[in-house]
Amino acid sequence: MSDYSRNNIPEDSIEETRRKKMEEFRRNADLSAIRGETSTPTAEKPAADYSSFSQSEEPARQAERQPRRKRNREINSYSDNDTKKRIERDSKKALKEQRKEEKLIEKGKAKRNRRIFKLVWISMVVIVSVVLSQFLLVGINDLLAISREENPTKVTISIPADPTMDQIADILYQSRVIKQPKFFKLYANFTSSVDGFHQGNFEIDTDKDYEAIINFLQSNVNRTDIVKVQITEGMNLLEIADTLHKEGVVSDIQEFLDLCNSDVFDEDFTFLKGINNKSERYYKLEGYLFPDTYDFYLGEDPKLTISRFLNNYENKIVLHKEKYFGNSKKTTLVEEAESTGYSVDEILTIASIIQAEAASRDDMYYISSILHNRLKYGVDEGVAQLNCDCTVYYPYRKASNVPESIRATYHSRYNTNDFNGLPPGPICNPGIEAIKAAIKPYETEYLYFCHDSVERGSTPYYSTNIYDHNYYLSIIEHNDE
Numbered sequence: 001m002s003d004y005s006r007n008n009i010p011e012d013s014i015e016e017t018r019r020k021k022m023e024e025f026r027r028n029a030d031l032s033a034i035r036g037e038t039s040t041p042t043a044e045k046p047a048a049d050y051s052s053f054s055q056s057e058e059p060a061r062q063a064e065r066q067p068r069r070k071r072n073r074e075i076n077s078y079s080d081n082d083t084k085k086r087i088e089r090d091s092k093k094a095l096k097e098q099r100k101e102e103k104l105i106e107k108g109k110a111k112r113n114r115r116i117f118k119l120v121w122i123s124m125v126v127i128v129s130v131v132l133s134q135f136l137l138v139g140i141n142d143l144l145a146i147s148r149e150e151n152p153t154k155v156t157i158s159i160p161a162d163p164t165m166d167q168i169a170d171i172l173y174q175s176r177v178i179k180q181p182k183f184f185k186l187y188a189n190f191t192s193s194v195d196g197f198h199q200g201n202f203e204i205d206t207d208k209d210y211e212a213i214i215n216f217l218q219s220n221v222n223r224t225d226i227v228k229v230q231i232t233e234g235m236n237l238l239e240i241a242d243t244l245h246k247e248g249v250v251s252d253i254q255e256f257l258d259l260c261n262s263d264v265f266d267e268d269f270t271f272l273k274g275i276n277n278k279s280e281r282y283y284k285l286e287g288y289l290f291p292d293t294y295d296f297y298l299g300e301d302p303k304l305t306i307s308r309f310l311n312n313y314e315n316k317i318v319l320h321k322e323k324y325f326g327n328s329k330k331t332t333l334v335e336e337a338e339s340t341g342y343s344v345d346e347i348l349t350i351a352s353i354i355q356a357e358a359a360s361r362d363d364m365y366y367i368s369s370i371l372h373n374r375l376k377y378g379v380d381e382g383v384a385q386l387n388c389d390c391t392v393y394y395p396y397r398k399a400s401n402v403p404e405s406i407r408a409t410y411h412s413r414y415n416t417n418d419f420n421g422l423p424p425g426p427i428c429n430p431g432i433e434a435i436k437a438a439i440k441p442y443e444t445e446y447l448y449f450c451h452d453s454v455e456r457g458s459t460p461y462y463s464t465n466i467y468d469h470n471y472y473l474s475i476i477e478h479n480d481e
Contacts, residue, residue: 142179143209152206160199188210200299250302272284289313318332347435349422354434359460446462
């Protein structure tokens with residue numbers, strides 16, 4: 001102590017330093033004990049000498065240190081329950097915080113995306129609204145013909161067969177009848193007007209609104225492609241179909257012929273219901289396509305074409321009344337036919353043979369007399385068959401008209417050389433005079449007839465017996481030589 005005093009260091013300071021060193025030593029010793037370390041003697045730190053302790057004190061000290069080391073190991077272990085629970089709680093808390101942070105980030109992104117989507121959506125709505133309003137404004141002006149030319153003109157347009165709305169709209173646009181083909185198609189679809197257009201040529205004004213345009217084009221009355229066709233008495237159905245095809249009225253001959261052998265028109269024309277042997281005929285409507293001069297449209301619907309013929313037959317034969325054959329009252333030819341004892345269809349069949357065989361009006365009544373005589377008492381006279389050459393190749397006019405592939409073996413079921421009585425139906429389409437002759441023939445006893453060649457005027461020869469008939473045939477043969 002005296003040394004410290006000599007250096008002028010206070011004693012209390014020395015004591016404080018000593019005390020600190022002792023505390024530091026204890027802490028180090030306790031830390032070593034916690035870690036489970038044992039002290040080893042070193043040069044600086046000599047080993048404790050337990051020799052001075054009694055043998056009874058040594059085990060007691062060892063027993064005291066053993067549980068202390070155990071407790072120290074338990075404190076530093078990570079496998080105890082409290083530590084596990086604390087770690088698990090910390091992990092869950094950290095994960096929860098992380099998820100919360102991610103949700104906040106995602107929420108921010110979603111909010112930002114919604115703002116962008118709304119902006120884009122509003123922009124699209126505005127753009128579409130502007131475009132649509134412009135389309136509607138221009139389209140409505142065109143629909144009402146507001147924006148058309150101030151000085152309208154007439155233009156000729158041609159609608160093809162089976163037209164589509166695209167074709168019609170394009171034709172009208174190219175012809176300056178409309179300005180907005182898309183809007184025109186939209187209007188036609190909206191008003192269910194797309195199916196009423198037909199083939200034809202039209203002369204139309206350029207100042208019509210859409211409704212007027214559609215009504216104009218869907219009416220055949222406004223067509224300008226009209227062709228006048230004359231169907232002469234005695235033409236058969238094949239010849240009529242061929243003529244109409246050449247004139248451009250019928251585009252498909254077979255379709256026309258199929259319709260003429262169908263029941264399509266029976267509901268509209270009740271007189272056709274009197275035909276009860278359709279299966280025996282080649283063409284059901286043969287004889288009913290009334291010969292006349294007609295106005296047809298180019299490429300028109302064949303149903304319309306056939307209806308024209310049947311309408312004319314109905315007006316001229318079924319409905320039209322006159323004072324026929326010196327009668328005191330007006331009658332129709334149908335009423336006159338029914339008074340003969342034959343059906344109207346049978347009278348029409350007789351008239352068709354008369355039309356095909358006669359060389360003149362007067363000749364019709366003589367031939368009618370011969371046909372009626374054979375039908376009435378031909379069996380008794382040995383001439384039950386009509387033996388008319390005009391029936392041999394029906395529905396063809398003559399042998400040369402029969403298709404070459406079947407010509408050699410062709411045999412008509414209308415051939416009046418093969419059976420008694422009338423053929424199944426008419427062989428051509430007779431006119432009014434032939435029908436009148438069939439109803440009211442001359443009263444004669446003739447059973448045969450023949451004609452000279454056309455070059456010599458088709459002079460007729462009538463006979464009551466086969467001998468005279470053969471004589472006239474020899475004269476005709478001699479003249480031909």
